[in-house]
Amino acid sequence: MGRIKTESNASRKEVIIEKAAALFKEKGFKAASMRELADIVGVEAASLYNHIKSKNELLNIICFDVANRYMHKLDEIEAEKTTSIAKIEKLLRYHIEGMLNHFDEVYVSDREWKHLDNPYLSNLQTQRRAYRKRFAALIEEGIRRKEIKKIDAPTAVLIMLHAISGIESWHRSKQKISGKELEENMVTIMIDGLRK
């Protein structure tokens, strides 16, 4: 009757989340079915529900994992005593590396969040808005310090975050350029776009 929370039980859930992220990325949240996911995991569809509450719970976990990771990094960077440009570069690199190393999760969190249900949906939207605002504040600080040219900071944030999500196309095309080279190219273009 009572389910026992063993170690293998916990890691089973992690496997499900991981496979779910890959599946949601490939097909989109709505088009991905729990039966497909079960197949990939290697169980019957009904068995998934011993580990998770619902399909939407999977999306919640994926989205908030990612959001919390970025929020935590931003806390860290804001506290540093360096130039504004250096802070922005650091955050950009974190985003690029996140996209390269946790591709499925980040991709899903970026493109499928609209399928969250409340209160998670509005929570995430609020969190994202706050994140972008603080990112923009970093740019505005740079403008005041004359490190960065006079541009509209929210626009710059929007450009940078979406440019990074473009790594998706790169991933898909499996280009000859390496991840590190890609990162350097992106940083060069974007940071020089800001610099005074």
Added chain:
Amino acid sequence: MGRIKTESNASRKEVIIEKAAALFKEKGFKAASMRELADIVGVEAASLYNHIKSKNELLNIICFDVANRYMHKLDEIEAEKTTSIAKIEKLLRYHIEGMLNHFDEVYVSDREWKHLDNPYLSNLQTQRRAYRKRFAALIEEGIRRKEIKKIDAPTAVLIMLHAISGIESWHRSKQKISGKELEENMVTIMIDGLRK
């Protein structure tokens, strides 16, 4: 028995496509239902099928309308006798304005194309690849002519195209900045990011 192709019949189809683009944008292709679309158009679901063949046909039309428009503009710009930077700026502005003026269609074509079925899916992928290649060639030309700094051209294309799709967040947040200001900011940041 035989359906008559009247003028109002044709424009009815256009209305359906327009409303479909808005609905697909809002909910995503898979999550949007034909019953919802019918409601918006003001008919019963079955009646939609007098104007269109299937839900997927709607997506086909939306995606190829957009793709063909951009391809045509690229033809035009390639033929011009100006600097590479001027060509790229012109193309960027066309993309930005396209995003501002035909938001629903462009958004859907950008984010929902993976739900196309073959042969449309692979046709569009091929077309998009060709487009990005020719866009990259414009940048490489600029590098050879010493107008543009030495960067990886495909990476720059990827950044720019995705940065523009970021106008989505701007649209959603209904910011105080005007469309024209947004365009100027984006062009400033991105063109200066390329310039030598």
Added chain:
DNA sequence: CCTACCGATCGGTAGG
């Protein structure tokens, strides 16, 4: 353009 309806598939539950 509508009524009536179909077969398929979905997320999820009961019960063991």
Added chain:
DNA sequence: CCTACCGATCGGTAGG
């Protein structure tokens, strides 16, 4: 973790 199954919803068709 499985078998068996449910109610809901989907895209689409028949026939008028």
